[in-house]
Amino acid sequence: MTPKRTVLSNGMVLLTSEQRTLPMVSIELLMDAGSVHENAPQAGLANLTARLLTYGTKRRSALQINETLDFIGASLEAACGQDTASLSMTVLKKDLATGLELLADVLTQPTFPQAEIDRQKQAIIATIRATEENPGAVAGKAFAAAIFPQSPYGRPVEGTEATVKTLRQKNLQDFFARYYRPNRAIIAVVGDVSEQEIASLLNTALRSWAKGEPSAVTTVPVKIGPAKLVRVNKELTQANIVMGQSGVARDNPDYYAIQVMNYVLGGGGFSSRAMDSIRNERGLAYSVYSFFAAEKNHGTFEFVMQTKNESALEAIRIANDEIRRMREEPVSEQELNDAKDYLIGSFPLRFDTNRKVASFLAQVEYFKLGLDYPDRYADLIRNVNREEVLRVAKQYLHPEMLITVIVGNLKKIAEK
Numbered sequence: 001m002t003p004k005r006t007v008l009s010n011g012m013v014l015l016t017s018e019q020r021t022l023p024m025v026s027i028e029l030l031m032d033a034g035s036v037h038e039n040a041p042q043a044g045l046a047n048l049t050a051r052l053l054t055y056g057t058k059r060r061s062a063l064q065i066n067e068t069l070d071f072i073g074a075s076l077e078a079a080c081g082q083d084t085a086s087l088s089m090t091v092l093k094k095d096l097a098t099g100l101e102l103l104a105d106v107l108t109q110p111t112f113p114q115a116e117i118d119r120q121k122q123a124i125i126a127t128i129r130a131t132e133e134n135p136g137a138v139a140g141k142a143f144a145a146a147i148f149p150q151s152p153y154g155r156p157v158e159g160t161e162a163t164v165k166t167l168r169q170k171n172l173q174d175f176f177a178r179y180y181r182p183n184r185a186i187i188a189v190v191g192d193v194s195e196q197e198i199a200s201l202l203n204t205a206l207r208s209w210a211k212g213e214p215s216a217v218t219t220v221p222v223k224i225g226p227a228k229l230v231r232v233n234k235e236l237t238q239a240n241i242v243m244g245q246s247g248v249a250r251d252n253p254d255y256y257a258i259q260v261m262n263y264v265l266g267g268g269g270f271s272s273r274a275m276d277s278i279r280n281e282r283g284l285a286y287s288v289y290s291f292f293a294a295e296k297n298h299g300t301f302e303f304v305m306q307t308k309n310e311s312a313l314e315a316i317r318i319a320n321d322e323i324r325r326m327r328e329e330p331v332s333e334q335e336l337n338d339a340k341d342y343l344i345g346s347f348p349l350r351f352d353t354n355r356k357v358a359s360f361l362a363q364v365e366y367f368k369l370g371l372d373y374p375d376r377y378a379d380l381i382r383n384v385n386r387e388e389v390l391r392v393a394k395q396y397l398h399p400e401m402l403i404t405v406i407v408g409n410l411k412k413i414a415e416k
Contacts, residue, residue, distance in 0.1 A: 003361055003371045004195045008203060011183030011211050015361045015371070016195040019354055023093040025191035025198075027103065028358035030366055032215040033179035034083040036152045042171060044159020046179075048120060049172045050080035053087065055116040057109040062116060065102065074099050076106070082153055083218060083296060084366065085180075090355060093192040097201060104205040107180065112172045125161050135240040136306075139407040142230050143242040146403045147300060151221040181212030188361035190354040218296040225403060232407040239312040239408030240305075243319060245401045247292045247299030250367045256380045257388040258292050258396060263339035264389070265326050265397075266290025266303055271338055274322050278305065284315045292396075296367065301396065309412035316404060323402075326393045330386045344378045 003017040035046040054076055055062040069076055072095035077088045087107070091099035131137045141156055148154030158164070189198045224246045248255060259267070266274035266289050278288045285307040293300050303323070307315045331339075351357040351374070364373050406413065 005365070005371055006195065006199060008182070008199065008206075010203075010206060010209055011181075011214075012185045012187055012202075012206070013365055014195075014199060014202065015186070015188040015365055016193070016198055017188075017190045017357055017361060018194055019191050019357070022354070023192050024354060025091055025093055025096050025099070025189060025193050026354040026358040027087075027089040027091075027099075027190075028188045028355075028362045029087040029103075029107075030186045030362045031085045031087075031180060032083070032184040033085040033175075034081050035155070035157045036082055036219050037179055038152065038175070040152075040155065041163060042159075042167065043155050043163040044124065044157075045167055045171055045175055046085060047080040047157050047159065048117070048124065048164070048167055049112075049175050049180075050078045050085040051120050051124075052112050052116060052172060053078045053106045053110050055120070056111050056113045057105045058111055059105055059109060060102075062113075065106070068098070068102055072098055074102075076102065078106075080157055082157055086362075088355070088359070096193065100201050100205040104209070108206065108209045110176065112169050112176070114169055117167075117169055117172065121164055121167065124158055124164050128156075128158055128161050128164070131156075135234055135236055135238070135407045136304075138232055138234070139240040139242045139304075139405045142232055142405045142407070143244055143302065143403060146225045146228065146230055146405065147244065147246065148221045149223055149225050151223065152219065153221050153298070178212065182206065182209050183211045184215050186362050186365045188358040188365070190358040190361070220297045227401045228403055230403065230405045231410050231413075232405070233410040234407055236408050237308065238306050239309045239406055239413060241307065241312060241316060241319075241407075242302055242304050242405045243316065243402050244300055244302040245398055245403065247301040248294055248396060249297050249299055250294040251296075252294070252299075254388075254392050254396070255292075255294060257384045257392045259343060260336065260339045260381065260384045261326065261331075261389045261393050262290055262292055262301075263343060264331050264335045265322065265393075268339060268342065271342070273325070273335075274303070274319065277322055278307075278315055278318050282314075282318070284308075284311045284318070288319075309409045310415075312406055312408060312413045316406075320399055320402070323397050323399050327390075327397055327399075330390045333386070336384075336386055336389065340381050340384065343381045347374075347377055 038045040074091040145154045266272045287306045290303040
């Protein structure tokens, strides 16, 4: 069924895809309430607020919420990213009214109990400490801080141990009251339900949810960090490397040509040039890949490798060579066709379950791609030619602007 779009009376955008094969309904709700809306001393506030939605409301304790979910065999998960927070629910059709009542409860009546705040803060701090032991995560964090200095995009969504400790119940209540509003939300509903039915149920369940200040234009990082080498010493046998620069926003018309170009460079797994020259020919790295992460108003290009400390500098040199070669040599017809075949062929995997469809539709609305986007995607990729791939490589790959982060045994790296 073709997805349908409507705007509810409270300002929330509703997307519906009727799928009658299973008596299930999957719901994905995106809220313009990500970490971009917090200030540096309160880093982690958006994440803590999202996590605590399901830990107690005016009508139900955290235990009662979990018991209700268990009783109806439903799942309800909250998450937070830089731009948006999300709630995901899967529920049997026969229990949809109960599920929506619960969803409405956590969306409109959370109480942020102090005991739960304390527990979640401890859990987040434990996660932050564990992340410090993950070299890939350490490299990613150092890269974000270097490329987006003085920006929420340069900070971890979960905050730091120091900032999380300072967060108070009042901070969560204020953040929730300001940003969790229906006119800042997109809800995608996929499964055994019609648009008319779900619109009626949502209007009833969320009748008390009042509009707030509308979403503003998404923040753009005001400053992009200069090219530099960032070294982080850790006693590891493998060095973790991130090389990167600013990329493109999702609405950039060159996005599709960039995806084809990146597949050839480092996004195509064993088919990519980077994997071929760094791993297959020289055996320098086990893992090599590149990607363009395109957000609403900004993006990054990242080239990621794991290699022995002793071969780190050589791997970085070859990666630079491959990025330059991408700008100088047209891709072959074979490379072009392989990239297009993969990108078109793997696209349907994005919506092989109702839950994936719900998430996909919410993203399509968020990025304003249009509900006919799945029908247009194959042609957008198919129409990319060799000349365009070379043009976007020259335009968007800048070897002289790369920020390079190395996390590893710096003594062994320096010896080479």
